Amino acid sequence: MTKEQNKILIQGAILNGKVSDLLIEGNRIKTIAENIPKEEGMQVIDGKGRAIVPGMHNCHTHSAMTIYRGFGDDLKLMDWLENWIWPVEAVMTEEDVYWGSKLACLEMIKSGTTAFLDMYTFPLCTAQAVEDMGMRAVLSYTLFDRGDEKRAKLDREQCYTYMEKYKHFSDRVEYSLGPHAIYTVSGPQLQFCHEFSQENDVLIHLHLSETEGEVKDSIKNYGLSPVRYLDKLRVLSPNLVIAHGVWLDEEEMDLLAKHNVKVVHNPASNLKLASGYRFQYEEMKKRGILIGIGTDGCSSSNNLDMYTAMKLAAFMGKAWRFDPTAMKAEDIFETATKSGAEIMRIDAGEIKEGKLADLVLVNLNRPEMLPCHNLISNLVYSAAGAAIVDTTIVDGKVLMLHGKVDGEDEIMEKASKCAYDMLKRANKA
């Protein structure tokens, strides 16, 4: 069956407060109407007691790190990296990344996420996992040289090699560059990334201004705070997506706005790693900065549930400014869906005719979803994606139907085995 022939009819679901049908043709939403006649060959999905909502767009994660979930919590950063993560990452294989990424896709599909922006090692393995699972992702080739010019040169070459390799995947898989951070990638290398990004029109995915220590080091080493340093390097651009951004000052936010840089808020890891909790959502919004939400990787956050991320973002956004009217539910929901899609350049994130059919049915017949005075409030403040997501559709294809994903038992088993074997190899089991 070609994409053009694929037809899915969702009947009797709740959409914008009303009972509605929705027809998918190929990979796009064709029609939204009260009663759409069923035709032969259509796959019919019962939407009764369910609401249609856009898929979540997870704008920052390291998906394969699912296999580190619960390994090394409650530690100081350097203790965690040096004694827990790095010794294990040293023995990590392509297979580990493939199955770890598949477990991540499974968790995201089951909690209502349809697309994600990733950065990790062996990104071709993650690409294959995304391809096989039917999700959508922008995957970054990670540049990480720590001043080693031989590694830096190899990284530059690999940027091209990987870009070619990504052309073999479907258009659900997009390529991007992932210079890790300003303390692990040199200035000239960041400038190379910028030029590469301009020439090939790919995104750049960079950790920035995550901790107060990073800002202090930046001032010490480069004489400038992180965003000012990037501005001096002339690498601020609309293609740049920075993850974290919890230690920005007013002038830095002005610079980000001026160059249309995107910012991804990762509340779970910012809180759990105690990196910083005063994410300046309102201050950035006001300047017109496009903000997305991310879960970060499971070694720091420890799940990939964007509904949890929305809740944390909203709660913290109110708490630190002692203002319960800040970070409203509708706002944060749009940030996690529509804005996230825009950051990843995906024509989805809204339920509208003509948009890509990346959407989710959520179960309304659960105690935590009732009464339904306000669906968006229930989604943001009450629900966990893992508990309410019933059906997930990406690119017009059903990835989960009424709670079941094809092959999920095998994925859970294989990913767990990879995780335990990996710890054994690293003598950490």
Add this chain to the structure above:
Amino acid sequence: MTKEQNKILIQGAILNGKVSDLLIEGNRIKTIAENIPKEEGMQVIDGKGRAIVPGMHNCHTHSAMTIYRGFGDDLKLMDWLENWIWPVEAVMTEEDVYWGSKLACLEMIKSGTTAFLDMYTFPLCTAQAVEDMGMRAVLSYTLFDRGDEKRAKLDREQCYTYMEKYKHFSDRVEYSLGPHAIYTVSGPQLQFCHEFSQENDVLIHLHLSETEGEVKDSIKNYGLSPVRYLDKLRVLSPNLVIAHGVWLDEEEMDLLAKHNVKVVHNPASNLKLASGYRFQYEEMKKRGILIGIGTDGCSSSNNLDMYTAMKLAAFMGKAWRFDPTAMKAEDIFETATKSGAEIMRIDAGEIKEGKLADLVLVNLNRPEMLPCHNLISNLVYSAAGAAIVDTTIVDGKVLMLHGKVDGEDEIMEKASKCAYDMLKRANKA
């Protein structure tokens, strides 16, 4: 069948990292062993792929407020109370409280909570709901006079009347007094509660030191901060359970410790209402203060999922002090289970032979629960109770088996109808 005859055998579950059987006889855990022979008349529950964990003890909620979920979010406190909550509470009926409480019990059972400490209007309706649902609860008669001596006198009489009425319920339902707060209940009335509590050995459940405004008002009106004011009234005692306590100073914590007062942390409502986020967990622990966790009511928090509450407590506890080693997973899990049970004087909260059979099976075969490097970490940092809880047992009786609670559809339907009708009566629909 009498309680003595009731026998439940859980086979092949994970307990303390090993595969184990667990036998319940009557309402207590009788035996924990590798292989317990099945006898005639035993109810057998398949524990494969599931872990046995203690039930959560939700130490502060207003359960019937489920029917306000999502009604009036993102508002300033007085706007919310005066224009949203109070006009509707004025038309609230006993039936609303009964079905709202049943919906709350359903939500708690489905997310792994076995007992809760409540404070709300029509507490006999909540008691009936708890009785009917099979849960365990300590329910407070709310005293709330705002200086009206007629109401205060009625409240004092009702304390006795209600205590008598509670004797008709099973021993799963315990009585307590709930003077609302120091700004709604007079000093003499608090002293009456204290004496009543001493004479009848019941708990006192009081909102205290929830907002900075409350502290300032206390100093203005009584010349003392809230805990000092209670100390002056001589009402600090081991029977006193204070909810919130986010604005305590060192000397106040010393006073609470000296009098063995219990403190309940409600991270979700403290964040969402922007009341205060610096809960001084370590400072209280160090003094030997017994701390519990609560969800607060659904009009402020907006769910009753104690797993979410644990996550918020741990994340925020690390974040505000910029210390990722604070509020460790094991610690917060014990606080939500064992300490909570101790506060409510329930002989549960641990899986041990002889303890009450108030326990939960959680599903380990979910992506967010894998790999299982550390079960407690997965429970606290990754899981939502609503997604992972498989079976809930209270007082040796199965309230939920493999995701199903008897009569759940009726509860969801009736509670929702009460909610919508209530808003119509208040002209708020």
